[in-house]
Amino acid sequence: MNNYILSFIKKFDHFFVQKEISNIIFLHDEDDDERLDHVLFLEKDDGDVIGLYIRGMNPIISMNRLNDLDDFNLFASYEELFECKENFKLKIEYLALCFSTQYNELFGLYLANNDASSSIFILFLHDEIYVEKDCSKYDARRMLEKRFSAEGFITYEKKYETDWKQVSF
Structure with missing residues (x-):
């Protein structure tokens, strides 16, 4: 595991492992x-x-709400933005990160509860974030293979109360 992957694993461990999600918030230009897709x-x-936030190869992560501190500098491009919430309950007990095998690039993020009855798959596409709710690991893998098969990807997972390990997702 290189330092780039280790850095992302530490970030996602801190921000996501054992957290409970209650809503997905999409921003819209007034x-x-x-909808802002990045x-x-x-x-x-x-x-x-x-x-x-994605603009380029890797996502930026923030713990601040847009109107508290505009970490993503969105107000430089948009006059007014408003939130659209989608109710989505998820206790994160399984986390998978999919990285490029060729470059230091995070392709996707899969979050699920222990039995995968609730999940969210987030795909990072250079200038767009694609979100699929209640997606199986199999379907998430198929989406990754369809978009990134030429480049290849490597996956690390963390299950409830275990350490991170490399897997075939």
Whole structure:
């Protein structure tokens, strides 16, 4: 495991492992009511958020709400933004991170409860974040293979109360 992967594992361990998600928050531009597809917030059950932003190869993570501190500098491009919440309950007991085998790039993130009855798959596509709710690990892998088969990917997982390990996802 190289330092790049280790750095992301530490971040996602801190922000996601054993957290409970209550809402997915999408941002919309007030001028044209268009959804911003490069930013996403996951609201935890305690009201705090985990923000994800992609512009380029790797996501940036924030613990601040947009109106508290614009970590992603969105107000440089948008005058007014509003939140659209989708109720989504998930206690994160399984986490998988999928990295490129060729470059230091995070392709995707899979979060699920212990029996995978509730899950969310987040795919990072250079300038877009793709989200699939209640997606099986098999379907998530197929999406990864379809988009990144030429580059290849490596997956690390963490199950409830275990250490991170490399797996075939």
